[in-house]
Amino acid sequence: VGAVYCALVHHPVRDREGRTVTSAVTTLDVHDIARSCRTYGVAGYFVVTPIEAQQVLVNRILEHWRTGAGKTRMPERSEALSICRVSASLADVLVAISEREGRAPITYTTAARAMAAKPTMTYAAAGAAMASQSGPSLVLFGTGHGLATEVLEMADVGIEPIAGRAGFNHLSVRSAVAISLDRLLGSPATPSHNQGG
C-alpha cells in the first residue's frame, strides 16, 4: 500500500465570483486537519501558501507544538501536528513527496460541486485505487470557494463531490477533509463501516 498525503491549498483557489485568489490561512485548519490526517494514517499534511508571513505563522504554530510548551501539555496534539509541513506551492509539494517516496504521487482533487467538463471517480473507487497502488497518492483540498480550475484540470483524478441531502453542500473544509479521509481510508480499520445499512 502506497503512502497517502494531503495538501490544503490556499493558492490557486477561487473566490465567491470564481476568480483565482490566494486565501488566508486559518489556524484552526492547521489543527483540525492535522488531527484528522494523523487519525487516518496520512503520511504527510502540507499547508500550501505562497505568502511568506503566513508560512512564518504556521511554522510558529508547528514549532510551539513540536518543541515548545504545547508538547508537554497535550502530547496527542503534538503528535498530530508532527506530520504537518508548510509549502510555498503545489509544485514544491510534488517535489517533497517525490524525494521522500522515490516517485511522484498520483494526484486527486476534491470539490464541492461537479465539474461539467471532467469525469469523476467515486470515493469508493479512489480509496480502492489508493489501497492497491504501490506508489504515493496526494489528495488536494481547496480553501475559499474551492481549487482553481487549473488545478482541477492538472490533477490525475477528480473525486466526486460529497453529496449531502436536499442538494445543500456547505461543509467547512475541515469537515470535508474529515469525511473524505473516512471514506478513502476508514474502511480497512473499521470493517463494520460497510456492513448492513
Next chain:
Amino acid sequence: VGAVYCALVHHPVRDREGRTVTSAVTTLDVHDIARSCRTYGVAGYFVVTPIEAQQVLVNRILEHWRTGAGKTRMPERSEALSICRVSASLADVLVAISEREGRAPITYTTAARAMAAKPTMTYAAAGAAMASQSGPSLVLFGTGHGLATEVLEMADVGIEPIAGRAGFNHLSVRSAVAISLDRLLGSPATPSHNQGG
C-alpha cells in the same frame, strides 16, 4: 423516516482526568456543525450549555446570521445556522423534540473510546435503525474529553467509536460530527459510498 436531531453537549462532559465539568462554547463549533447538520438533512441542532452568558453569546451569533448583516452577505451560512438552537440542558432538548415531534426521540451517544461496560451499535446499524423508524432520533456529541458516564448510561444506544488507523483517534468534535453524519445519513444520497473499496 423519522427526523434526526443532533446535540453538542457542554455539560455534563469529562475533562482530561475524567471529572465531570462544563466546557466552554467554541464559536466555530456552532458554525461548522450547523453546516454539517444542514448538509446531511438534520432537522435541528442543539447547542447545550447551562451557562447563561454562553447561551447569550450563541444567541447573538444566531441572531446576526438570521436577521443581521450575515444573512445578506452569506445566505448559505444563514440557512445552515437557521437549524441551530441553544438549550440549557439535555432534558430541555428532549422536551423540545418531544413537543415538535409528538414523541420522545431515541437517543444515541457517540464516544472516542469504547465503554467497557456497555455494548455498542455500529454506525451502519444505527443509520439503518434511524432510517427504518418512524419516530425521531437524537445523536449526542460531547465536547471536552467526551460525554459524562451518566449520559452514556442514560442513552438508549451507544454508537461504536470512530476507528482511525494505528489506534490513534484525536479527531476534533467538529470532524467527529462530520464523519458521524456522513456514516449515519450519507448513504442514501451517495450510493457509491458502500460499494467496492
